[in-house]
Each structure stands twice: as C-alpha cells, then as structure tokens.
Amino acid sequence: MVYQTGELEAKLQWLKEYQKSAEQESQFKGLLLDVEPYLLDEWDKDQMTLLNGYVTIMDEASRFAKEHELPFEMAIPFWFHELEKDGQPLLPFLTPLVDTFVIMSYRTELEGENGLHALVSPFFQQLPGNIVLTLETETLEGEERAISFAEKDYQQLNDFIRKLNNHYEQYESFQGVSVHHLDSWMKLMQQNEENR
Numbered sequence: 681m682v683y684q685t686g687e688l689e690a691k692l693q694w695l696k697e698y699q700k701s702a703e704q705e706s707q708f709k710g711l712l713l714d715v716e717p718y719l720l721d722e723w724d725k726d727q728m729t730l731l732n733g734y735v736t737i738m739d740e741a742s743r744f745a746k747e748h749e750l751p752f753e754m755a756i757p758f759w760f761h762e763l764e765k766d767g768q769p770l771l772p773f774l775t776p777l778v779d780t781f782v783i784m785s786y787r788t789e790l791e792g793e794n795g796l797h798a799l800v801s802p803f804f805q806q807l808p809g810n811i812v813l814t815l816e817t818e819t820l821e822g823e824e825r826a827i828s829f830a831e832k833d834y835q836q837l838n839d840f841i842r843k844l845n846n847h848y849e850q851y852e853s854f855q856g857v858s859v860h861h862l863d864s865w866m867k868l869m870q871q872n873e874e875n876r
Contacts, residue, residue: 682717682733685740692744699748711745712782713738714755731765735773742777753780755814758799761806771806780855781807786816786827788836790843794826797847804848810855813844818864830864834872 681687699707715737717723717730738754745752754774763770774781783803787796796813803811816828817837829837841857848854859865 681715681737682720682730685737688737688740692741696744696748708750710751710753711741712753712755713741714782716757718757728765731763731770735765735770738774738777745779751779752777753782753812754778755782755784757784758786758803761802769806775807775809778809780810780812782812782814782858784816784860785813786860788826788829788832788840790840790847796844804851804853807853809853811851811853812855812858813848814858814860815840816860817868818861829868833875834868837868 695708695711715734717734720730723730742752744750754777761769761771765773781803783800785796785800787794787799789795790797792798800811800813815837817830818828819830820828825831829840837859844857
C-alpha cells in the first residue's frame with residue numbers, strides 16, 4: 681500500500697458501496713488503518729520512501745473518512761514517536777489527519793524502563809488527539825511474558841485494564857483500552873471459564 685494507493689482505493693470504494701447498501705445498524709461506525717511499512721524488507725534501506733507513501737495513504741484515508749463522516753483511527757507501534765520524515769518528527773505530519781491513535785502498547789507490566797507507562801508517555805505529551813492503548817493476547821515468539829497476556833490468565837488481563845483506566849482517566853485524550861485480537865481474547869476468556 682505504501683508504494684501505490686490502488687489497494688487502499690479499492691478497499692475504500694468497497695466501503696463506500698457497502699455503506700450505501702447496508703442498513704444503518706449494519707454500517708461501519710469508523711475507519712481504522714493498521715499499515716505497517718516497517719515490516720517490509722526495504723525499511724532499513726529506504727525508510728523515507730516508505731514513510732512518504734505511508735503519509736500519502738493516511739492522507740487519502742483521512743479525506744475519505746471526513747467525506748463520509750467516519751471517525752478515522754490509525755494503529756501505530758509504541759516507538760513511532762521516534763521516527764522522522766524530511767528531518768522533522770513524523771507525528772506532526774499525521775496528527776491533522778487522524779481522530780484517534782491506537783497505540784500498540786503491548787506490555788504486561790506497567791512500571792520500569794520497558795513498562796507500558798514509559799512506552800506511551802511520549803504520546804500523551806506530544807499528541808493533541810485521542811489515544812487508545814492496546815494490549816496483546818495472542819501467542820508471540822520470543823518475549824511472550826513481557827508482551828502478551830497469552831500465558832497469563834483472564835483475571836490478570838482484567839486487573840491490568842482496570843489499572844490502565846484508573847491511571848489514564850486523568851488525560852482527556854485517553855479513550856480507553858483495546859485488546860488484540862478477538863480470537864485470542866476469546867480463547868483467554870474460555871480458558872478462564874474452563875478453569876473455574
């Protein structure tokens with residue numbers, strides 16, 4: 681998508697047609713893009729081209745969302761505030777385009793240098809818009825216990841969400857917590873029921 685906008689345009693055209701034909705209660709209530717150019721092999725060699733393409737498609741999606749009166753959300757990793765485009769911080773290029781930033785703040789600890797609070801603090805300092813924090817429940821390779829609740833129990837996840845809500849409710853920009861993703865979250869809930 682970051683090299684050409686055709687794929688995004690096709691998806692947005694589908695959404696436009698769907699919104700026209702669907703009953704109001706079945707229509708989408710917002711648009712969220714999760715585009716991850718840093719997963720491409722070229723990221724280390726040609727980051728600027730990828731970031732330029734990234735901003736272009738976010739701009740196009742933002743214009744579509746405004747035209748169709750849909751809130752526009754963007755999923756970004758917790759380290760995105762460190763990126764620059766054309767010698768300037770990347771986030772200011774994105775903030776006028778986005779209603780809500782969904783931060784992939786995948787951590788199972790709150791405190792410490794690598795805890796969730798430290799990772800998301802720059803966003804609460806730099807972003808004028810809405811922020812949603814995301815937790816992981818999918819099994820991951822490597823640092824599962826530090827990143828995902830997959831190996832923890834459902835109550836630990838709920839306690840963590842409660843602590844996040846209590847801590848960040850002081851920020852007007854905080855819009856809550858999301859969980860990635862539905863299947864693994866439901867599996868965690870099911871395991872909890874089975875262990876009762």
